[in-house]
Amino acid sequence: MEKFHKSERLCSRKTIALLFEKGSVFYSSFFKVVWTLADGAEEYPARVVFSISKRSFRKATERNLIRRRMREAYRKNKNAFYEALTSAGVRIAFIIIYRGHTIPDYHAVERSMTDMLGKLAGEVSKRN
Numbered sequence: 001m002e003k004f005h006k007s008e009r010l011c012s013r014k015t016i017a018l019l020f021e022k023g024s025v026f027y028s029s030f031f032k033v034v035w036t037l038a039d040g041a042e043e044y045p046a047r048v049v050f051s052i053s054k055r056s057f058r059k060a061t062e063r064n065l066i067r068r069r070m071r072e073a074y075r076k077n078k079n080a081f082y083e084a085l086t087s088a089g090v091r092i093a094f095i096i097i098y099r100g101h102t103i104p105d106y107h108a109v110e111r112s113m114t115d116m117l118g119k120l121a122g123e124v125s126k127r128n
Contacts, residue, residue: 004075010047010093019095026123028116030104035094035120037127045085048074049095056101066098069106073113084121092124 010016015038023034038047050070052063074096085092096116104112 002075002079004071004078005044007042008044008047010049010095015047015093016049016095019093023094024123024127026119027099028112028119030098030100030109030112031116032097032099033094033116033120034097035092035123037124038091038093040091042091045082045091046078047093050074051095051097053098057103062103066103066109069104069109070096070098070113073106073110074117076110077114077117081117081121085124088125090124092120094120 019034019036023036025032025034027033050067052066054063057063057066
């Protein structure tokens with residue numbers, strides 16, 4: 001299994017602000033995704049941030065549980081997504097925002113994550 005490395009995480013406040021200003025948005029069953037094409041020669045084809053609303057989940061333990069499930073689902077399903085991005089020759093930065101109001105089980109998150117990554121790969125190939 002492939003790890004989810006620190007360099008795959010999007011940490012730049014400037015890039016995150018740019019995403020919300022000029023990024024493209026689409027929705028899947030559990031997630032809102034804001035993405036844009038990235039410039040630069042990063043090591044990985046995608047950099048990602050996972051976000052859960054504090055308004056929907058007041059307890060940090062609940063937000064952390066959902067974030068861990070999202071990260072694990074992403075880690076397990078990112079290889080096919082990375083192959084699609086490298087074949088298109090693009091690099092992207094994106095934010096995955098959980099928009100549910102209940103704590104989902106892992107299998108539901110993983111199903112939604114695979115659907116969302118496929119949809120995102122399609123959106124990127126359309127744009128490019």
